[in-house]
Amino acid sequence: MAAQDSAVVKPECLTAGGARIDPPIIKVEAVQNILDICRAMSLWPMTFGLACCAIEMMAVGMARFDISRFGAEVFRPSPRQSDLMIVAGTVTKKMAPAVVRLYEQMPAPKYVMALGNCAISGGPFRFKGQYGIVEGVDNLIPVDVYVPGCPPRPEGLLEGLFEIQKKMTGRRWWPNPVQGGGK
Ligand code: SF4
Numbered sequence: 001m002a003a004q005d006s007a008v009v010k011p012e013c014l015t016a017g018g019a020r021i022d023p024p025i026i027k028v029e030a031v032q033n034i035l036d037i038c039r040a041m042s043l044w045p046m047t048f049g050l051a052c053c054a055i056e057m058m059a060v061g062m063a064r065f066d067i068s069r070f071g072a073e074v075f076r077p078s079p080r081q082s083d084l085m086i087v088a089g090t091v092t093k094k095m096a097p098a099v100v101r102l103y104e105q106m107p108a109p110k111y112v113m114a115l116g117n118c119a120i121s122g123g124p125f126r127f128k129g130q131y132g133i134v135e136g137v138d139n140l141i142p143v144d145v146y147v148p149g150c151p152p153r154p155e156g157l158l159e160g161l162f163e164i165q166k167k168m169t170g171r172r173w174w175p176n177p178v179q180g181g182g183k
Contacts (some may be wrong), residue, residue, distance in 0.1 A: 040073035040168040046082035051089030052118035065154040072161055079105035090118040091134040099179040103141045113160045114143045117150045
């Protein structure tokens with residue numbers, strides 16, 4: 001009987017100690033892939049703007065650019081309901097603790113977009129002797145995507161969103177405006 005058992009039990013079902021573990025009924029990797037796609041297509045950005053770049057962020061919510069086509073329509077007023085922080089504008093040293101606090105209040109997995117030159121590096125306010133600006137929000141929190149410009153156009157924000165979706169799922173989902181096609 002023992003010999004029969006050893007014949008049917010595959011090596012990958014055994015731990016190093018020899019105890020038998022049944023293989024998972026659900027393929028976790030496949031489930032994870034589905035969850036990643038679901039999350040990527042329903043990102044909830046935080047309602048959060050710091051300076052002029054936030055005007056461009058507001059524009060993507062309007063009819064012309066319509067970010068809802070790509071699953072990120074629901075801007076949430078609470079970090080606890082958000083999984084995407086778009087840092088749109090100048091990060092002052094006085095504001096820095098609030099930015100970090102908001103990031104820490106977001107549930108994982110969470111993503112950050114640095115929108116505009118100010119959020120990326122301090123932008124036009126970065127000069128010798130300046131004392132009030134954080135020269136790049138990535139000095140405070142991890143950033144997933146950088147969208148340059150002063151300000152970036154709304155299309156740039158949408159490209160940043162596509163990059164985050166690609167980061168989450170491993171592929172680009174929307175046609176490339178330059179090359180055409182969706183790969
Ligand atoms: S990058 Fe330019 S447009 Fe954006 S917040 Fe800074 S100064 Fe304003």
